[in-house]
Amino acid sequence: MMERQQGSNRVKRGMAEMQKGGVIMDVVNAEQAKIAEAAGAVAVMALERVPSDIRRDGGVARMADPLITEDVLQAVSIPVMAKCRIGHIVEARVLESLGVDFIDESEVLTPADEEYHLLKSAFTVPFVCGARDLGEAARRIAEGAAMIRTKGEPGTGNVVEAVRHMRKIQAQLQQILHSQPDELMTRSKEWGASYEVLQQIQAGGRLPVVNFAAGGIATPADAALMMHLGADGVFVGSGIFKSEHPERVAKAIVEAVTYKDDFERIAHLSRGLGTAMKGIDVTSMPFEERMAPRGW
Amino acid sequence: MVIGILGVQGAVREHQEMLHALGVKTIIVKSAADLDGIDGLILPGGESTTIRRLIDRYGLLDVLRGQIDTLPMFGTCAGMILLANELSEGPAHLRAIPMTVKRNAFGRQVDSFETSLIVEGVGQDIEAVFIRAPFVEHVGEGVRVLAAIGTAAVAVETDLHLACSFHPELTSDRRLHDYFIQKIRQRTAVSV
Numbered sequence: 001m002m003e004r005q006q007g008s009n010r011v012k013r014g015m016a017e018m019q020k021g022g023v024i025m026d027v028v029n030a031e032q033a034k035i036a037e038a039a040g041a042v043a044v045m046a047l048e049r050v051p052s053d054i055r056r057d058g059g060v061a062r063m064a065d066p067l068i069t070e071d072v073l074q075a076v077s078i079p080v081m082a083k084c085r086i087g088h089i090v091e092a093r094v095l096e097s098l099g100v101d102f103i104d105e106s107e108v109l110t111p112a113d114e115e116y117h118l119l120k121s122a123f124t125v126p127f128v129c130g131a132r133d134l135g136e137a138a139r140r141i142a143e144g145a146a147m148i149r150t151k152g153e154p155g156t157g158n159v160v161e162a163v164r165h166m167r168k169i170q171a172q173l174q175q176i177l178h179s180q181p182d183e184l185m186t187r188s189k190e191w192g193a194s195y196e197v198l199q200q201i202q203a204g205g206r207l208p209v210v211n212f213a214a215g216g217i218a219t220p221a222d223a224a225l226m227m228h229l230g231a232d233g234v235f236v237g238s239g240i241f242k243s244e245h246p247e248r249v250a251k252a253i254v255e256a257v258t259y260k261d262d263f264e265r266i267a268h269l270s271r272g273l274g275t276a277m278k279g280i281d282v283t284s285m286p287f288e289e290r291m292a293p294r295g296w
Numbered sequence: 297m298v299i300g301i302l303g304v305q306g307a308v309r310e311h312q313e314m315l316h317a318l319g320v321k322t323i324i325v326k327s328a329a330d331l332d333g334i335d336g337l338i339l340p341g342g343e344s345t346t347i348r349r350l351i352d353r354y355g356l357l358d359v360l361r362g363q364i365d366t367l368p369m370f371g372t373c374a375g376m377i378l379l380a381n382e383l384s385e386g387p388a389h390l391r392a393i394p395m396t397v398k399r400n401a402f403g404r405q406v407d408s409f410e411t412s413l414i415v416e417g418v419g420q421d422i423e424a425v426f427i428r429a430p431f432v433e434h435v436g437e438g439v440r441v442l443a444a445i446g447t448a449a450v451a452v453e454t455d456l457h458l459a460c461s462f463h464p465e466l467t468s469d470r471r472l473h474d475y476f477i478q479k480i481r482q483r484t485a486v487s488v
Contacts, residue, residue: 101405
């Protein structure tokens with residue numbers, strides 16, 4: 001019997017590669033998980049409250065009750081992701097023990113540690129982390145994240161921050177690809193980016209892990225927009241189950257991601273979708289209410 | 297030679313890069329028209345449930361089923377599931393290879409692993425990355441097992457098709473892709 005190696009970078013990053021071109025949907029129970037799977041989601045994110053409800057309710061947001069996660073794991077055959085608080089080693093280990101396929105160390109929940117993130121390379125389960133720029137992405141990758149997503153501004157239904165973060169990351173990637181090797185250390189210093197990850201980007205011609213868009217995606221056009229800006233796929237949180245017709249919105253977002261260049265098709269599937277989630281203007285939001293700045 | 301890659305979801309780019317490195321042209325197949333004039337088709341890894349729902353919804357299922365006796369296909373992971381004529385749970389998809397496939401047969405993501413394998417006719421020490429991978433529980437007539445882990449077949453072929461549980465496209469090992477190309481070439485030579 002040949003040796004089997006579990007939890008290697010290739011196995012963790014490969015799992016994320018299989019999600020490309022797909023939509024990952026937030027769900028709070030088994031019923032929603034089944035709707036998401038039927039609509040063509042590549043994975044579901046099991047949580048106790050979607051980000052817009054976390055905003056509304058206030059208080060401390062934590063890992064979901066394991067009962068919810070277990071129900072969702074039972075309900076669907078697609079991969080199940082779940083969120084732990086930034087730096088909460090035990091929540092992460094608990095989720096790993098439940099058998100979730102991916103953990104999101106997420107700024108949507110109240111951070112447990114305001115200085116350190118998890119050492120994700122110490123786990124067998126892969127992690128996804130949010131980033132606003134390439135420095136943040138590179139720090140998370142160096143800690144072992146197998147997937148990056150833009151932070152956007154979750155629970156707002158406003159795509160503007162996700163666009164800002166994706167544009168920034170893509171521009172910085174181009175800058176690295178056009179840099180001389182002797183310029184990388186200074187970029188590393190300026191951006192707080194791992195030097196080794198910058199070297200990997202330069203050698204491979206791209207980020208060493210997939211980069212999804214997240215945080216404020218509410219419509220099929222929003223999802224297709226993020227794909228146009230270079231996302232490998234999208235996370236949709238409150239946008240689906242806070243809309244008037246979740247099943248139709250979910251299907252339409254999946255289709256818009258597959259056919260991001262077919263604008264007639266996106267027009268067709270956007271027709272009569274009902275009211276999208278109401279949304280919040282991010283610029284009028286007090287800084288302390290924002291989630292994206294959480295993370296270090 | 298042009299090889300199509302089913303492009304509704306999953307690791308499409310990795311297959312494309314591997315074929316380009318082997319000097320083969322590719323086309324990403326997203327609609328029935330994209331199948332015109334291709335010499336072979338790769339069904340990539342991804343989420344098989346999702347890919348099936350999408351090929352149904354986008355009207356590709358019948359078109360693909362119509363090609364299973366003539367167009368060489370190579371399925372990796374989710375692609376193997378799509379090619380099976382029977383699944384241990386739930387209805388089968390393209391029914392191109394007489395075999396019974398079990399989904400997520402090695403467990404969930406925490407059980408995913410990489411190893412190296414001997415693949416008969418292809419080579420030794422083939423790098424194999426298994427991600428929530430399926431395996432073949434039972435093969436029917438005309439199916440040859442090329443690699444196995446214990447009693448589980450993880451690479452199989454028929455005269456026309458090739459399927460494996462793992463992801464050669466995530467490695468730099470091009471031998472399985474090269475093998476698929478040779479299969480297409482031999483077939484073309486015979487029919488000419």
